[in-house]
Amino acid sequence: DVDHTPLKYKSIAEIYEKCNMCIIEPESFEEAAKDDSWKKAMEDEITMIEKNNTWEL
Numbered sequence: 065d066v067d068h069t070p071l072k073y074k075s076i077a078e079i080y081e082k083c084n085m086c087i088i089e090p091e092s093f094e095e096a097a098k099d100d101s102w103k104k105a106m107e108d109e110i111t112m113i114e115k116n117n118t119w120e121l
Contacts, residue, residue, distance in 0.1 A: 090096035
């Protein structure tokens with residue numbers, strides 16, 4: 065007979081906190097520009113800025 069009672073409970077916030085530590089963000093534009101997922105995110109952002117005409121200088 066196996067006891068399936070959890071040994072420890074964690075809140076969803078504790079789990080998310082650990083997951084956030086796994087996400088490494090680039091430290092510069094040059095570093096981000098080398099990563100395909102960051103390039104796509106930047107392109108998507110520019111597309112939405114142009115589409116919504118929300119340029120701000």
